Every structure is written in structure tokens, then in C-alpha cells.
Amino acid sequence: MDVIIEAEKLTKIYPGGVLAVDHIDLSVKEGEIFGFLGPNGAGKSTTIMMLVTLLHPTEGKARIAGWDIVQHRGRVRSVLGYVSQDIAVDEYLTGWENLLLQGKLYHLSPQEIKTRGKEVLEMVDLWERKDELVQNYSGGMRKRLDIACGLIHRPRILFLDEPTLGLDIQTRSKIWEYIRQLRSEHKMTIFLTTHYMDEADKLCDRIAIIDHGKIMAIGTPLELKRSVGGDLVSIKFQENGNGQREEIFTALKEFPLVESVKEKDSQLLIVTKDGNTAIPQILSRLHDMGAEVQSISMKRPSLDDVFLFYTGRQLRDEEASPQDFYRMRMALRRAKR
């Protein structure tokens, strides 16, 4: 797969000396769902704003689909779609008029607008209500329309800034569904920011954890979790299997994947680098030894643990800056209508 987003030492210092993004290096491959995870004010939005050409980087370089974000801004703009966290749809226009306008801004032909407009509106389930004023849309509908607008020119890369901020659970899972669909059907690359752990975990192929404008860690959710500690496998035996406890202990400790074995509340607790691979091996060994397993379960370290490990604090403790707080409140207010 080709690299489609590339950043080298990308840096933004705001007038007044605030270092918002601090020498970020990253590369995103075509067709990836890449997540930027971090607290408010970590530099997520600033990074996106630079990549979509809305802000000039203070230092460093970035290329989108091979085009430099400063020298070839026009080219960059036409290959990307940008859906900001502001839910920027025009409420005095109908849903269809919003899309039409967006199509015109990307210089599509009337025919293209007609066919693609229908396609994207059907995808976000708004086709039936396309002729209603956006004023009458709910918050979730507005967000879906906003996403549809970002798709009408069939961008190769879609930038989503906090795509599910303040939305209800159904709408959130709908939006995750669209994002997965875009990747599987159109091979679209998706770059999103979020401060929701579950969103980063379930949706993204790879995650970068960003804090104070720096990337603290980058990798698949699984890699990140493994990097902070192993999977915890717990095994419960049938009552009659108690006699072999010592044997089992020594046998399990010999497994290369197993890091430690403990007994707690008549269960065996095994810490392993890779639970998925270790469990079948352990089970077949236990079976050979004639031990009868009643149940087995595995727990992975959560992304919360990962975040805590790399930034030294929990994501939810973070206090937003006044500006972020204001933006969030505005976005929430619009989302909730």
C-alpha cells in the first residue's frame, strides 16, 4: 500500500508563542483508518487544519497524495474531504441545496452532482428528507449531512475532526458504519481525531496518541496495548482436576508466550504477550494432560491503560481550555437540536 499522508517535523506555533503541534512525524497508508487520540488542546485539530491547508505550518513539511500542503494547496484541496467538528451545514438551505453548493465548490458537473448527491444522501439515510430545510433536521441528521457534503467529490482522503462529538449512541454507531463502508467500498483513507477511547479502539486501524502537541505512541490498538503489558488469561478447572495443580503450573511456565502464572480464587491467572495464540496452545496442552477446563477468559489492557502509560494521566481527567470548551459547547448545542 502507498503512503498517502506524510508529515515530517510538522510544527505549529501560534502567534503569541503557543506551541500547538511540536515536530510531528507520521505516515498514513492508502485505505487506512487512522486515528488521532488525545485530550482537548493536545494539537489534534491544529494538525488536521494544517493538513487540510487551513493553517500554515510554522515548520516542517507534509504531503497529501504526493502534493505539498503549502506549495500545491489547490491540488491538496481537491483530493481531500474535510468534515470539521463544527457541524458546518447551512441551516437556511435544504439538505439537497447544501450538497449542490458543495458540489459546485468542487467544480463538479451538474450530472455528477445529481448522481453522486443521490449516492451519498442514500448512504447517510437522508435521501427522503433532502428537500427539507436543515433548520428542521436533528443534530444527528446535520452531522450525517455534513459528512455527505465531505464525500460528494469522492475524496481520496477524508479528514474527520471529532466525527461523533456529542452524538447519541445510535448515530455514533451509524457513523462508524459509514466510515467502515467508505474504506471497504471506496478504498478511502480516513484520518480522524477523537477523544473517545472506544472510537479509537473499535474503528481505527492505527492510532497515534498525541499530548501537548507531540506524538507519544503510534501503532495498531493491539500493538499499543501489548506494548504496555500482556493479555491476562484466566482459567477455571472442573472440580475433580485439583490433583494436578503442580504439574500444570510447571507445564504452563515452560510456554514461550507465557510470562507469568498465578493462582487466585481457584483460578489460574496467566499473563501472556499474545493471548490469541497462547490460548489454543495452552488448551491443547491441558487437554493432553487430562485436565478438564470449565471456563477460560481473556482480558486485554484497555486503551485507557495505554493512554495512562504514555501520557501519565487519564484522558477523562483532562480539562479543556476555554476556547475548546466554548467550541465544544457550541458543537454540542448544535448537535442536540
Next chain:
Amino acid sequence: MKRLTNILSDIWYVCWREMKHFWGQKVRILMNIIQPVIWLGLMGNMFSNITAIPGFPAKSYLQFMTPGVIAMTSIFGAAFGGMSIVFDRRFGYLNKLLASPISRVSIPMGKMLSSALQAGIQSIIIVLIALALGVKFGTGFTGVLVMVLVAMLLTLAISGISLSLSAVLKTQESLMAVVNFLTMPLIFTSNAMFPTNMMPKWLASIASYNPVSFAVEPMRNLILGSWNWGALGVDIVALIGFGVLMTIIATLLFRRSVA
């Protein structure tokens, strides 16, 4: 060539959106009708005796006031041209526009064009109301067309001032304050309400440089029935020059503000 047609299309669609907003606001259109009725009906009645003062250039104050009301309505409309950019900035729509491949200049230009079109519509409404109140248009239909065009040119220029301000003042409060501070003096130091020959000397000399006067004077000549081509030409060229200048300033300031 493709580039030029793209820019024209961008300008038009930025303008199209503003026009949609205009039609969507029924109260605003209603006020556009009520306001001139009040200005013409009430003020015209109140000051009707002013025509008896020696030196007053018209026989009917209503006829004299109609161009003034057109100019005033145009200025009030134009003054808020910059407000739409402030709102777009605030609600994130400006970023959406800027992230698309449209030319940067099309944003202020489209908004100025829509202000001018709205002023054209408003002027036609005022003309119709004036006709209903018995005002005679001395140069007939063609004269009215030129009057509407002049009102649109004035609006283009004034909305350029408003947009320039909106590039510098980024909050609606400060923009409102400065715009309000500018519009009233702009109107009262022009010939919109009173003839310059009845003003004190200092005011008359300000009025002769006030861009608003360059719009009111030809409109007034037309409504009173004279096709004074020389004066008309000078005024229109001055208005176009002012409009072009403000377009350039507004686009430059806008580009700088979003760079």
C-alpha cells in the same frame, strides 16, 4: 480559461447562498417593504413644507426623498455584508469554504455581489412604493433602471468597506459597533436628506466628497427629469472606481486574514 470560468462560478455560488438566505428571511423582506413606507409616508408628510423654502430643488419632498431612501436602504443593507463572514467564521462554514478548492477572492466578491443584487431588489420595491404614493419619475422606465444600477454600485462599494472591516474585526460585536458608527454619519453628511445648497458650507464640502452623494445626485437628477449625461457619467465613473477600489481592498484584506 477554465480557471476564469471556475472563479466566476465560485463567485456566483457564494452569492447564490447569500441570496437563498435573503429569500429565506421573510421578516427581513417584510421590513424592506415597511421601512421605505415609513420613511416616505411619514417623513415625506412631516417635511412636506420644506419645499416652500427658497432654493429647494424639488416641488415635492417625496420626489426629492425617494433617491435618499433608496441610498439609505442600500447603505444599511450593505453595511451588514461583512456580518455574514463573521457568522460563517463563527459557525465553521468559512473553514468549509476555505478547505474547498474555490478561489479565495470569490468569497468576498460573491458576498459583495449578493449585497448589490439585494439592493437592486430593495430599490425596485421602493420605486413601486413611491409610485403608489404618487411620486413622478421624470425620466421614466429607463431612468428607473439607471437609478437601480446606481444603487447597486453604491452597495457594492459600501459592502466592500464592511467586508474589509470584517477581515480585521473578527467578532460580531466589534463589527456592529464600527458599522453603526460609520453608517449614520455617512448618510447625514451626504445629500440624501437635504440639498447641499441649503447646508452650512463645511457640511456641503464634506457632502461633495461623500461617496453616497455620488449615488444620490444622479438618482435625484433622474427622478426630477433631467438626463444630464456629463454629470451622470462623472458620478457613475466615480462610483465604479470606488467600487473597484473597495473590492480590491476587501479581497486583499480577506486573503490576508485567512492566509
